[in-house]
Amino acid sequence: MLEMKELVKRYGNFTAVDHLTLTVPDGSIYGFVGPNGAGKTTTMRMMAGLLQATEGSIWMDDVDMTKNPRLLRTKIGYMPDFFGVYDNLKVTEYMDFYAGTYEVPYKDRKDIIDGLLDIVDLSHKKEAYVDSLSRGMKQRLCLARSLIHDPKLLILDEPASGLDPRARVEMKEILKQLQSMGKTVVISSHILPELAEMCTEVGIINQGKLAAQGTVQEIMRQLTQKRIIYVRPLADVSKTVEILQEMPAVKEITENTADLEFVFDGSEEMLAEILKRLVESGIGIVSFREKEGNLEEIFMQVTGGAGV
C-alpha cells in the first residue's frame, strides 16, 4: 500500500501540491485525474522518488520513503508523459541500457527483456530502431522499460494521451495483464471518462488539492446531489403519481412523455419499498430505473471546469 500524507510541493511562492493525502491500495489500478496544471505530474514524480516534497511524507508498506528515495525508486516504475530521442538505438539495446541502469544481472537480462517485450506486444520489433516506432509502440516500449526492475508499483503519467482508440484499448489490456501479475498501477489523465472504465479507484485533484477519492460509483454517489428515478407505468399514470406522492422520500414528480421522473432522497430500502408499493397496487410497471451520473458533468462540477 502506498500512502501520501499531507504532501506539499512549493515552487517559490507557488504551491503546486497542497496537503495531499491519498492511499493507493495494493493491486488497484488507481486513476489520478485532474485538469491541466492540477499537480498530477508533480505528485507522481514525488511518488516515484524523483522529486523531493517540500512537506509531508510518502509511505510504502509502512516504511517512510520520504527519507529513502533510493529505496522507493527500486520499488516503483515510472513512465513519464514524454519520450526522449534515442538516435540509433534498437529496441533491445534500449531495454538493455535501462536494465544496466537498474543493475539487472547480465545473465538475466535477455529473458527479462524478451518477457517484457512480449507483454507489451513488441516482440516483432526487437531489431527495429526506437525512432522508427509509432507513438503507441513507443509508449508500450516505455512501459516495458519502466518494468525492467520488476517494480511493485507502476506510475504512468498520461499514457493514453495522443493515442488512437485502438491503441487505447491495447493499453487497457496491458494494464489488466499487469494487474493480474500482482502489480499496482497509478495512472493519470485529464479526462475522467477515459480512466473510469479501467480503474478500480479514482482520485480527483484540482489546484493541488484532492477533491474526491474512491471508486467511481462512490464518487458519483458523493457528488451527485440529486438522485433521479424514472418510472414507466403501463397505463395508469395518475394512480402512479398518487402512490408516489404518498411516499416521504419522493420529491419533485415530473411527467414526461414516456416516463415519470422523480427526485429521490432516501435509503435503498425506501427505494425498494416504492417499487414494491407500485407493483402491489396492480399498475403494470414497465421500467423503474435510476438516472446514471454523468462522469463528465461530475468532473466539471468538482474542478469548476478548470483547464478542460
Ligand SMILES: Nc1ncnc2c1ncn2[C@@H]1O[C@H](COP(=O)(O)OP(=O)(O)OP(=O)(O)O)[C@@H](O)[C@H]1O
Ligand atoms: N519546475 C517548476 N517550477 C515552477 N512551477 C512548476 C514547475 N513544475 C510544475 N510547475 C507548476 O505546477 C503546477 C502543476 O504542474 P503539473 O505539471 O504537476 O500539473 P499536471 O496536473 O501534471 O498538468 P498537465 O495535465 O498539464 O500535465 C503548474 O501550475 C505548473 O506550472
